[in-house]
Amino acid sequence: MNKDILLWDETIFRNPEILELDHIPEKFEHRETQLKGIGYSLIPATRNMRPVNCLVSGPPGTGKTTAVLKIFNEIYENSNKVHTVKVNCQIDSTRFAVVSRIYKEVLKLKPPSSGISFLRVFENLMEKLIEEEKALIVSLDDINYLFHDGHADKIMYSLLRAHEQYPGVKIGVVVIISETGKLYNFDQKVSSVFLPEEIYFPRYNYDELYDIVTTRVEHAFFENVVSEDVKKRIVEYIDSTGDLRVGIDLLKRAGLNAERRADRKIIIEDVDNAYEKSRLLHLCRNLRSLTKDEKSLLSLVVNQNTVHAGELYSLFHDITGLGYTRFYEIVTKLESFHYLTTNFTGKGRRGRTRHIKLNYPSSDIIKCLEQSV
Ligand SMILES: Nc1ncnc2c1ncn2[C@@H]1O[C@H](COP(=O)(O)OP(=O)(O)OP(=O)(O)O)[C@@H](O)[C@H]1O
Ligand SMILES: [Mg+2]
Incomplete structure (x- = not known):
């Protein structure tokens, strides 16, 4: 039998x-500065000091969530004086859901789900922290999902000023935000008390991606499954999106493609075929984080492909009733996420006109927008 053909119960993994995307890698290369920044801010909590609040930001798939979880694990393993709670705001997307999640983690029991106010749950939580004499560190991951209806401001305000009302509590907040563009401005009441240590996660460059992929490949696959050429192809794909999440998904799908062909080696075609799916996964996931108005605007551009800014604004205004300032903010945000490109031409009737063009094939955007409703 040909030894390069897999038997049905064999695997290249x-x-x-x-x-898996939630796996926390042991080796976390090229993020030493960021890990130190987060560590220096939070570790004082293990010595009875109030942790320093952090603002962790950067483009998607650059290791933000993983870095914070690594520091949380370190704190958990070395101290029994601190509760660390990770809140995924995509799942817990209101002030009440966030406080319930924290309550559940700290008290190890579910808060009553109905007939109880936010303040009541919050008060019980504070009393528990005081009684235990433990600090609390909360990470609000993907906080953009709380930006609607002022939830982010309200929960931040409650957490950051808790010590004024409940003397003795020590709370630190780690805000994680996946944005390349303009950051959200908290309202005045929050920003006057939220003066965080800012930790930025830039995109990895080609060489850094190469190192990270090399380590993953060594751990995930048996020897000789991934050739140098295949690895380089994978790194090139990741480099084009900047998102390591795509890369990890790509490795997995390429491996599964090879197994489907009953081969012991991944070939370039396995990677190319896998990328078709991984690429969309990335786009769909990111589009999911857009607000309804942002999605409406994107849909309008999809229908037109290239459009004048003025025309687009009037269509947008008809649908949403929003004004020009908001329209402009959304265009800028979508451009900074690389969904759109805006450029000036010399053509328009009134001199220079701004054109807005889609950077992705319309069909990809449509597929993802349909999934995300
Ligand atoms: N330096 C690194 N070494 C090894 N793996 C990494 C590194 N950075 C990121 N990863 C891996 O890449 C994937 C994405 O990382 P993570 O989820 O932490 O990104 P993120 O910045 O939180 O992204 P998003 O903004 O989309 O939430 C994870 O599977 C993580 O294990
Ligand atoms: Mg994340």
């Missing part, structure tokens, strides 16, 4: 769990 040495440790398949290493290619």
Whole structure:
């Protein structure tokens, strides 16, 4: 029998769990500065000091969530004086849901789900922290999902000023925000008390991606499954999006494609075919985080492909009733996320006109927008 053909119960994956997105890698290369920044701010909590609040930001798939979880794990392993709670704001997207999540983690029981106010749950939580003499560190991951209806401002305000009303509580907040463009401005009441240590996660460059992929490949696959050429192809794909999440998904799908062909080696075609899916996964996930108005604007551009800014504004205004300032903010945000390109031409009737063009094939955007409703 040809030894390069897989038997039905054989696999090329040495440790398949290493290619799951929630896996926390042991080796976390090229993020030493960021890990130190987060560590220096939070670790004082283990010595009875109030932790320093952090603002962790950067483009998607650059290791923000993972870095914070690594520091949380370190704190958990070395101290029993601190509660660390990770809140995924995509799941817990209101002030009440956030406080309930924290309550559940700290008190190890579910808060009553109805007939109880936010303040009541919050008060019980504070009393528990005081009684235990423990600090609390909360990470609000993907906080943009709380920006609607002032939830982010309200929960931040409650957490940051808790010590004024409940003397003795020590709370630190780690805000994680996946944005390349303009950051959200908290309202005045929050920003006067939220003066965080800012930790930025830039995109990885080609060489950094190469190192990270090399380590993953070594741990995830058996020897000789991934050739140098295949690895480089994978790194090129990741480099084009900047999102390591795509890369990890790509490794997994390429491996599965090879197994489907009953091969012991991944070939370039396995990677190319996998990328078709991984690429969309990335776009769909990011589009999911846009607000309704942002999605409306994007849909309008999709229908037109290239459009004058003025025309687009009037269509947008008809649908949403929003004014020009908001329209302009959304265009700028969508451009900074690379969904759109805006450029000036010399053509328009009134001199220079701004054109807005889609950077992705319309069909991709449509597929993802349909999934995200
Ligand atoms: N330096 C690194 N070494 C090894 N793996 C990494 C590194 N940085 C990121 N990863 C991996 O890349 C994937 C994405 O990382 P993570 O989820 O932390 O990104 P993120 O910045 O939080 O992204 P998003 O903004 O989309 O939430 C994870 O599977 C993570 O394990
Ligand atoms: Mg994240």
